[in-house]
Amino acid sequence: MIDLLKPLARLASLGLATLPLCAAAQAPGAATVVPLHAEGAPAPLDVPETHARVGEAGETMIFNVSRPTLALFRPSPGRANGAAVIIAPGGGFVGLAYETEGIAVARRLAERGVTALVLKYRTIRSPDDAMHMPPVHMKEMQTITDRARSGLPDELPPFAGEPHAMEDGARAILLVRQHAKEWGVDPGRVGFIGFSSGAFVAADLAIGDKSTRPSFVGLLYGGLRTPVPPGASPAFIAAAADDAYMPDDGVRLYAAWRKAGAAAELHLYEHGGHGFALKPKGTTSDHWFDAFLWWMQARGFLRR
Template identity: 75%
Template sequence: MELFRPCADHSNGTAVIIAPGGGFVGLSYEAEGTAVARKLTKYGVTALVLKYRTIRSPDDAMHMPSVHMKEMETIMARAKSGIPAEVPLFAGEPHAVEDGRRALTLVHQHAAEWGINPRRVGFIGFSSGAFLAADLAIGDKAARPAFVGLFYGGLRMPVPIDAPPAFIAAAADDPYLPNDGTILYTAWRKVKASAELHLYEHGGHGFGLIARRDTSDHWFDEFIWWMQARSLLKQ
């Protein structure tokens, strides 16, 4: 993990672990990782970007293993059907989940050193990172983050009644997971777990912090407002 700390007199004790996207093949480390971390520190949040393990593949940004392409086709078909269904893990995802759990443990172990409230450690993810965040949110209760942010990804069923609060953001014109956001939100609310959904008309897949002159440009502000409403930015 790469650690980004706010000024000592500005820290509020909340920490967010960030899992960039990349299809479990690579990591969009800057656009969906360090850039987001730097913005979070401006609000007093300690941010940590997670370099989780990915599928072994050639050093080529365009490379995508055939097994992974078949998985994506299955995920897209289920998402387009609009029918909630439990989605199998991607190849490489189990290792990423292990790394996510280790990251949460490490942050808790260093909470006092880094000025973090151990009850305010969240986990957000983008695309494949959102699947990782969702895995942690619905997994072993002892290893769950205090809150999660699921950005254009994370379709998982079922959701436990004590799932952590979720901030969900996606675009309606996402070519890969067009209904993922609404299915996630419905699954959380079905068990009366706290969730907030922002579904933008435009943004596609992987809008991140890229300015597109669409409403999806404002997801970060809305995530900050959500954190403020949950008293996560108070000293």
Template identity: 65%
Template sequence: MRLRAMLIGAVTAAYLSAAAGALTVGERGLVIPLYRPGETAPLGVPETSDTVETGETLIFNVSDPTLELFRPPADMANGTAVIVAPGGGFVGLDYEAGGAAVARRLARRGVTAFVLKYRTIRSPATAMHMPEVHMREMETVIARARTGVPHEMPRFAGEANAVADGARAMAIVRSRAAEWGIDPRRVGMIGFSSGAYLAVDLAIGDKASRPDFVALIYGGLRTPVPPCAPPAFIAGAGDDEYQTNDPLLLFSAWRAAGAYAEVHVYERGGHGFGLTPRGMSSDHWFDELIWWLRSRRLMN
């Protein structure tokens, strides 16, 4: 029972964040399909949403990926764009708290923001929504957090499709940059948990799909990191029981490659501290991200 509880917690921990009280939900953004009808294989079950133990509503069984656009006020737009990739273990998507809420906050700072609803693996219609393959993956995650072995997590089921969706999203944003008032050389990605794995894969992968900068929030190590990897803002918590050492591993890999990186490891925050103020230093990660973007002249 203890292991099953930990596995449930591992999946739902990335969903603990919620929009800060000062933010309002407002209108939904423009939704842009990533593919034409029939280009992606259906999962055989309909896309669904469900509310988990934390109170967060998650999206499951995504087979038709999209981008949702959140534009800044015209007098604040600074030409920088960020694609937000929510977490959820490639099983569900923490779409509101780990996606739209972050995108709205970025838009209020002048950034043209997008939420990436990427493909997930098929999830059973149970209270846990926990496919067997992900149960096994989470056993590896927990064992790795305890022992440090393996050094790098094996690829997750569904990761390849999600990365392909991320690459398509990068191409769409850059191709329509003039339409949206974006500098095509200032298109970054912020990923949370599994979304951070997606962002790392793009950052160290094919140059054509590489973001111009990345923010990796409670994400995990992927290698090899090339010398031309984009600048990275890396954040996590020292009490994250699933990605215990990965912020430092990511930073070390970036620096060993000669690429630029900044790392923040907060004393407390767990896995999924998000935007909700909880009286911890990790409450300020978003402000520190903004300061980092300003230092790189990506924001005013």
């Protein structure tokens, strides 16, 4: 969620305006874009969906999302191994880091034979300006920064946009399983990986209704959700010890999973900060993706 701040700060400093996001630009390089809901549902926000391209790497942030979709990236013919991973970018439930925590990860997974789907989930309404910071999000950020200093509260309260995002995540799980045969996917190997706010969604699904629990989850610099049931989805947890916003949450997630007797693996990197994704930093956090694939393989999710 906090990975939203640096891109927006850069955007404001450059004086760039946000632009409408046309349908054709929703998922560059994706074979298929699948809507999660029927036409006209849910009700649209009263501001248009917008995007902003920021930074030298051309990161795309998407705001005011009211029409959630899945962007499908399929492996090359003959390379698919039957596993699927839904990817939820971060952005504080205000925006979505669609390129760095969505498309880039999906392409990397597809190269390894995994059917990847980027979830563009609903966000809360934000001002249509360069900063996109609604008051509710500023209050949430204050809670997070206070907690980083004091360690309290142990569990963060739900975020304003979390219920809708979780609903979209659950629908995505059902949709992928529904199309499993068509997309060459094993319905018993449908995982969900989330970054920052997307990791909160992944954790919510992993401990939620059994009918929409992912087969496994990846929780990247996300936060604690309790209680964790014994049947929670197996979790791969990755975070950095120098995360300025959630310095202890990787350990807390792991402890909660293990206390419940649920399977979990923790990778706590010395450096990497918040929002490392696939951006090279010259730290050991650069290697989380390979560790995630090794974990998937060790648990039998990458078998052909």
